[in-house]
Amino acid sequence: MEVIVTADAFDPGEEANAFMARTAGAGAAVTFTGIVRSKAEDPILALELECYVELAESQIAAILAEAARRFSLIDATVIHRHGRLVPGEPIMQVMTAAPHREDAFRGAQFLMDYLKTDAPFWKKEVTASGERWVEAKKEDDAARERWE
Amino acid sequence: MEVIVTADAFDPGEEANAFMARTAGAGAAVTFTGIVRSKAEDPILALELECYVELAESQIAAILAEAARRFSLIDATVIHRHGRLVPGEPIMQVMTAAPHREDAFRGAQFLMDYLKTDAPFWKKEVTASGERWVEAKKEDDAARERWE
Amino acid sequence: MKILYFAWLRERLNRNEEDVAPPAEVTTVGDLIDWLAESDEAATLAFEKRHLIRAAVDGRLANHQTSIAGAATVALFPPMTGG
Amino acid sequence: MKILYFAWLRERLNRNEEDVAPPAEVTTVGDLIDWLAESDEAATLAFEKRHLIRAAVDGRLANHQTSIAGAATVALFPPMTGG
Numbered sequence: 200m201e202v203i204v205t206a207d208a209f210d211p212g213e214e215a216n217a218f219m220a221r222t223a224g225a226g227a228a229v230t231f232t233g234i235v236r237s238k239a240e241d242p243i244l245a246l247e248l249e250c251y252v253e254l255a256e257s258q259i260a261a262i263l264a265e266a267a268r269r270f271s272l273i274d275a276t277v278i279h280r281h282g283r284l285v286p287g288e289p290i291m292q293v294m295t296a297a298p299h300r301e302d303a304f305r306g307a308q309f310l311m312d313y314l315k316t317d318a319p320f321w322k323k324e325v326t327a328s329g330e331r332w333v334e335a336k337k338e339d340d341a342a343r344e345r346w347e
Numbered sequence: 348m349e350v351i352v353t354a355d356a357f358d359p360g361e362e363a364n365a366f367m368a369r370t371a372g373a374g375a376a377v378t379f380t381g382i383v384r385s386k387a388e389d390p391i392l393a394l395e396l397e398c399y400v401e402l403a404e405s406q407i408a409a410i411l412a413e414a415a416r417r418f419s420l421i422d423a424t425v426i427h428r429h430g431r432l433v434p435g436e437p438i439m440q441v442m443t444a445a446p447h448r449e450d451a452f453r454g455a456q457f458l459m460d461y462l463k464t465d466a467p468f469w470k471k472e473v474t475a476s477g478e479r480w481v482e483a484k485k486e487d488d489a490a491r492e493r494w495e
Numbered sequence: 496m497k498i499l500y501f502a503w504l505r506e507r508l509n510r511n512e513e514d515v516a517p518p519a520e521v522t523t524v525g526d527l528i529d530w531l532a533e534s535d536e537a538a539t540l541a542f543e544k545r546h547l548i549r550a551a552v553d554g555r556l557a558n559h560q561t562s563i564a565g566a567a568t569v570a571l572f573p574p575m576t577g578g
Numbered sequence: 579m580k581i582l583y584f585a586w587l588r589e590r591l592n593r594n595e596e597d598v599a600p601p602a603e604v605t606t607v608g609d610l611i612d613w614l615a616e617s618d619e620a621a622t623l624a625f626e627k628r629h630l631i632r633a634a635v636d637g638r639l640a641n642h643q644t645s646i647a648g649a650a651t652v653a654l655f656p657p658m659t660g661g
Contacts, residue, residue, distance in 0.1 A: 211367060211376075212360030219359060219380065223435065226384035228359075229377065229455075231448065232367065233661060236374035248660070249585055251653055254634050255660075279660065287371065291661060300379065300578075301490070304456050307377075311448055311661055317639065319653075320660025321585035332586045335657035342449070381578060396577070397502055399570055402551050403577075427577065439578060448661075459578055465556065467570075468577025469502035480503045483574035 200267060200275055202259045204252055206282040211289050214278060218294045222274045225296035227303040231311055237286035243324045248290065250281035251319035262313045270306035272297050277310060281320065309346055315339040348415060348423055350407045352400055354430040359437050362426060366442040370422045373444035375451040379459055385434035391472045396438065398429035399467035410461045418454035420445050425458060429468060457494055463487040496563070498531070501572035504548070507541035517563075524550045525559035527569060547573055579646070581614070584655035587631065590624035600646075607633045608642035610652060630656055 203209075215230045222228065235246045259277050267275055272295050279291040293314070295306040315336075322333035351357075363378045370376065383394045407425050415423055420443050427439040439462070443454040463484075470481035499512045521530045528550075532542035542548065550557045551570040563569055582595045604613045611633075615625035625631065633640045634653040646652055 210360075210364070212358075212362075212364035214360070215363055215378065215380075216358070216360035219382065219437075224384065224387075226382055228380040228382060230363065230380075231452070232363075232376040232378075233448070234367065234374055234376060236372060236446065239372075249588075250660075251582070251584055251634070251655070254637055254639075254653065257637060258639065289367075298384065300381070300459055304379070304452065304459075308452050311452075315661035316658060318660040319584070319634070319655065319658050321656065322659045323585075332656070333659045335659050339661075397505075398577075399499065399501055399551070399572070402554055402556075402570065405554060406556065463578035464575060466577040467501065467551070467572065467575055469573065470576045471502075480573070481576045483576050487578075 200260070200263050201277075202256055202263065203276070203278040204250065204255045204259070205278070205280055207280070209278055209280070209289065209292070211292055214276075214292060215294060218274070218276050219296070222296040224298070225273045225303075226298050227300040228294065228296045229300075229303040229307040231293045231307050233290040233292070235284045235286045235288050235290055241326070243286060243326050245325040246284045246286075246290070247323040247325060247330075248281040248284065249321040249323070250279075252281070254319045255279065258318050259314070262310060262317065265313075266295070266306045266309050269309065270295070270297060270302040272302065272306045275306060275310065277314065279314070279318065279320065312339070312342040312346060316343045348408070348411050349425075350404055350411065351424070351426040352398065352403045352407070353426070353428055355428070357426055357428070357437065357440070359440055362424075362440060363442060366422070366424050367444070370444040372446070373421045373451075374446050375448040376442065376444045377451040377455040379441045379455050381438040381440070383432045383434045383436050383438055389474070391434060391474050393473040394432045394434075394438070395471040395473060395478075396429040396432065397469040397471070398427075400429070402467045403427065406466050407462065410458060410465065413461075414443070414454045414457050417457065418443070418445060418450040420450065420454045423454060423458065425462065427462070427466065427468065460487070460490040460494060464491045496566060497568045499568060499570040501570065503573055504541055504571055508537060522562060522564060523559065524552065524557055524561045524563060524569065527563055528559070528571065549574060579649060580651045582651060582653040584653065586656055587624055587654055591620060605645060605647060606642065607635065607640050607644045607646060607652065610646055611642070611654070614654075632657060
């Protein structure tokens with residue numbers, strides 16, 4: 200179980216390989232990568248991620264422990280960046296390993312749904328015409344609630 | 348949309364990076380990697396994957412097209428090995444990219460469920476005491492049926 | 496007509512493929528399985544669990560009711576276990 | 579007691595953190611928000627959408643009913659948008 204909250208860029212594939220290398224006995228590994236997206240009709244120059252680092256680390260550790268317990272994960276890792284990112288850059292990555300695929304998938308989905316609503320990060324989009332804070336989405340609350 | 352049916356080993360992280368590099372505009376990428384598993388209580392020496400290559404390629408292409416349609420995937424790739432593999436080696440990998448995470452996750456799960464039951468591969472486990480064909484699982488049929 | 500065999504069906508029959516010329520009354524995959532099962536003792540045994548045999552006709556997944564009229568290649572195999 | 583602010587709450591208040599000494603009757607996160615909102619005009623505006631303010635007390639997520647008795651650090655922030 201590993202939590203990495205960092206201002207540094209990471210290599211998604213390299214991290215996935217390192218994760219799988221240390222996860223012996225798993226038949227299934229799922230990786231989710233969140234990427235800075237810029238829509239053609241409404242381009243952004245950058246995404247600024249603010250973070251309450253100490254709380255992020257403890258919250259993610261707690262969510263990981265709960266995911267491991269619920270879905271019998273052999274291992275799981277969350278990497279989450281903060282600071283200024285540009286379109287195309289990976290924001291965060293969740294990796295899960297389990298004996299069978301359904302647990303690996305559900306573990307990763309659970310982690311994502313909780314991270315969206317319960318990890319102290321705030322996104323601000325920087326556009327040519329100014330800056331705007333990303334609003335929390337009702338769908339994210341609903342997605343999280345399905346696990347209650 | 349890419350289908351790779353091959354006897355050669357592949358690098359899971361490198362393939363994931365290449366996939367993400369060619370998938371502009373996606374906010375979410377999901378990678379599932381299936382790995383040869385050896386249980387401590389019943390170790391295997393190798394996994395032999397037999398394949399009807401032409402049918403595998405056309406079937407996987409059809410499943411990919413259906414997944415892209417259902418889940419609005421921006422891109423998706425399936426890599427599936429055949430031949431002799433040893434424990435710890437990646438057997439196959441599914442990658443999906445979508446604007447939002449739920450579609451990327453569901454697309455990858457859909458692909459996995461269909462590959463399990465509808466792609467012409469057959470697994471044989473080689474153990475110290477002999478060889479045995481892996482039997483198809485009822486759960487896999489059930490998993491597939493949820494999408495019907 | 497070329498028949499391809501895979502996995503334990505291939506092993507039990509001890510051949511990867513064969514060319515056959517089934518009689519006119521063999522019109523479906525199911526008919527073909529029944530006809531092949533009568534070839535010899537190995538075939539009778541190999542096709543014993545008839546309901547487990549899956550098929551593809553000219554490179555498309557098929558079932559026991561699928562017609563084999565005009566088919567060049569029929570593949571027969573156990574349930575798939577890929578992924 | 580140290581108060582930390584994040585995201586648009588931090589921007590509207592124009593400060594990352596501050597040290598405060600709330601009176602004895604301020605016992606919960608909700609009380610603290612109401613008390614801070616009275617500090618000045620910027621604070622009144624920043625805390626206007628009271629129901630949107632989330633909190634953590636000494637590094638644990640909290641709600642408006644959570645006690646702040648003996649707390650060293652209270653963080654206040656808008657709904658989280660990570661992941």
